Amino acid sequence: MSAMTIGKAARAAGVGIETIRFYERNGLIEQPPKPAGGGFRVYPADTVRRVRFIRQGQELGFSLRQIGELLSLKADPATDCSDVRRRAQAKLEEVDEKLARLTGIRAALEELIAACPGRGALRACSIMEALEGADGAPMSPRRKEEKTL
Amino acid sequence: MSAMTIGKAARAAGVGIETIRFYERNGLIEQPPKPAGGGFRVYPADTVRRVRFIRQGQELGFSLRQIGELLSLKADPATDCSDVRRRAQAKLEEVDEKLARLTGIRAALEELIAACPGRGALRACSIMEALEGADGAPMSPRRKEEKTL
DNA sequence: CTTGACTCCGTATCATGGTACGTAGGGTAG
DNA sequence: CTACCCTACGTACCATGATACGGAGTCAAG
Helix, strand or coil: CCCCCHHHHHHHHCCCHHHHHHHHHCCCCCCCCCCCCCCCCCCCHHHHHHHHHHHHHHHCCCCHHHHHHHHCCECCCCCCHHHHHHHHHHHHHHHHHHHHHHHHHHHHHHHHHHHCCCCCCCCCCEHHHHHHHCCCCCCCHHHHHHHCC | CCCCCHHHHHHHHCCCHHHHHHHHHCCCCCCCCCCCCCCCCCCCHHHHHHHHHHHHHHHCCCCHHHHHHHHCCECCCCCCHHHHHHHHHHHHHHHHHHHHHHHHHHHHHHHHHHHCCCCCCCCCCEHHHHHHHCCCCCCCHHHHHHHCC
């Protein structure tokens, strides 16, 4: 029948078999035990979800190390809650930073698209100009000095 | 005096000299000509801004190839406007996809932080659970079937 | 009970995005 | 004019994140 062996797990997660093994070796997902009575390893649905999360994270510019940090944010009774909280808050700041930059790029793209049919003066001719013109990335006050370096 | 030679440009952009050269080799930035009367290449301020944009793009999960595509979105009279428009719109969709996923992760982190002081039932104990519970990443309809694989 | 597809595991290879290094030459402050 | 630091340019090397390959074992359909 349809035991979730590695090949099926890989297909379900949209990656290759070798990628699953690679993540196992690197501690991002757990390798299920070999069934006591012999046979192939069986992967829980959770692993498939985890792998999809990993791919998503990568597309957002997180390294595997950082994704591992995200995945290790667990608030169970055995872990120090204030520590998890601190780490989660640090990650949240990273995410907000990314959101701000991405929003800036989004605004620049929209400006470019608007400028494109091109009747009238072309205000923004390239994405760099669009970014500066619209002051694309609304930066948090803390980082403003960095911009004017 | 302070001619913007490669070393200064690199420091201004927050990268190494070799990185500047690497981007030149790969066509992401232009190599300024050697001054006719001899001397060192002088880098315009625009290059520094471009390099900073490249680094930002990478932190958002864009490859150098994709960043090159972003930078080549120019609406000048010599380029086909409808083509630029089409490419810009495709990039905009990519950006919106990233924004949606990132927003989902942000919500999951906030839920985790809220759950952390931990009086009462811990609703979300890990980021994966937080993602599912809050249905973190509102997926576009097109991708929904993929989720329920 | 065999054939074909799949797993397991180890090692090798690859693409991307840099980083380092060596050597030759330019520029300038003391 | 001479240290000393910088540029120029080519080649080599590196880390990350996979991807491929080979050989032995497993499973299940016909």
